[in-house]
Amino acid sequence: MNTLKSHFRYNTSQRNGIFFLLLFIVFLQGIFFFVDFSSDETNAVSQNEIVAFQHEMDSLKRVELENRIPKIYPFNPNFITDFKGHQLGMGLDEIDKLLAFRAKGNYINSTKQFQETTGVNDSLLAAISPYFKFPEWTTSKNIIEKPYSKITIEKSILKKDINSVSAEDLKMINGIGEKLAKRIIDYRTKLQGFSINDQVYEVWALDKEIAGKVLQYFEVTNLPKIQKININTATFKEVLSIVYLDYELTKKIFNYKNQVAEIQSIQELKKIDGFPLDKFNRIALYLDAK
Structure with missing residues (x-):
């Protein structure tokens, strides 16, 4: 019991220390309670920054929307x-x-x-x-x-038929060398001949400006004789060989053909879910249902 009491006995110096400690704690609590540490200036600056940021975001959104609109x-x-x-x-x-x-x-x-x-x-x-x-x-x-x-x-x-020009004719155009001329001829061969002038723009790595120059001198004046593929009798590989068809689209065409047993008209392809309607006329150049 004496041992327990000894822990609660303090001399004068210790009691004074404890008193001043409590007094200091009360003083600090009073400061936090009565003094306003908030700053209107800081809030004002933060608000201005938020408004400026919002305006910048709105401007970027407007630019993005304008860029999405085809010119x-x-x-x-x-x-x-x-x-x-x-x-x-x-x-x-x-x-x-x-x-x-x-x-x-x-x-x-x-x-x-x-x-x-x-x-x-x-x-x-x-x-x-x-x-x-x-x-x-x-x-x-x-x-x-x-x-x-x-x-x-x-x-x-005085435009020449683009389906009869040679690589040498194409090389006369400024910006077309041997490689580009060969690439145009190769793509023409793959298409079995250009049927639409704008197909020139589809040539791989041919700049639009250069393609425009080609069409200033050459155009489709004689439509090519394209060997069409019968969609009902052709193999998957034969249909896939068409320039404008990829594996997924060819698969959709064959799945549709299996569902209807026989495609009566190429126009039916437009009914296929996900079929690129903007390419239909190009694809129809190579397919037949008879």
Whole structure:
């Protein structure tokens, strides 16, 4: 018991130390309780930084949205492809009408004729027609508006048939050397001939500017005779050999064929889930259902 009491006995110096310690603790508690350590200046700076950051994020979002919108440059509507037409907002029937008109050797020479041929509505025509760029000789006031044949075009602008040019002809264009010329010829062979002018842009590693130069001198004036593949009798490997088909799409086509037993029309391919409608007209060049 004496031992226990000894632990609670303090001399005068110790009691004074304990008293001042308690007094110091109370003093510190009073400071934290009565003194405001918050800073309006700091909060104001933080708020300004947040607003500035938000404005910067909004600006970046606007730039990103603008970049996502396809930019339209002046173009000749005679050379609208299925992909280009899809980008412009044209329907499949409207694109097919244009391609059928061009396949007959005819050219569109005015905005009015474009609408009459394709059947596009007034609102779409108003949106895309400002970008139409026709050759100067078609906009002359002395020329009566009418379809011009490819022969007439060739005489006016002296373009050669791209399906008959040689590698040496291509090398005459600034920017095309032996390798690029061979690559264009090889791709033409793989396609069995160019059917659409814009197929030149598909040549691997061919710059768009150089491809545009090619089309200034050469164009499709004689459609190639493509050996079509019967989709109902062809093998998987034969269909896969088509330029515009990959393994997954070929597999989908064969799965669909197995479901329906026999494909009656190539148009049925549009019913396949995930089928690239923008490439349909190109793919249809190589397939037949009869």
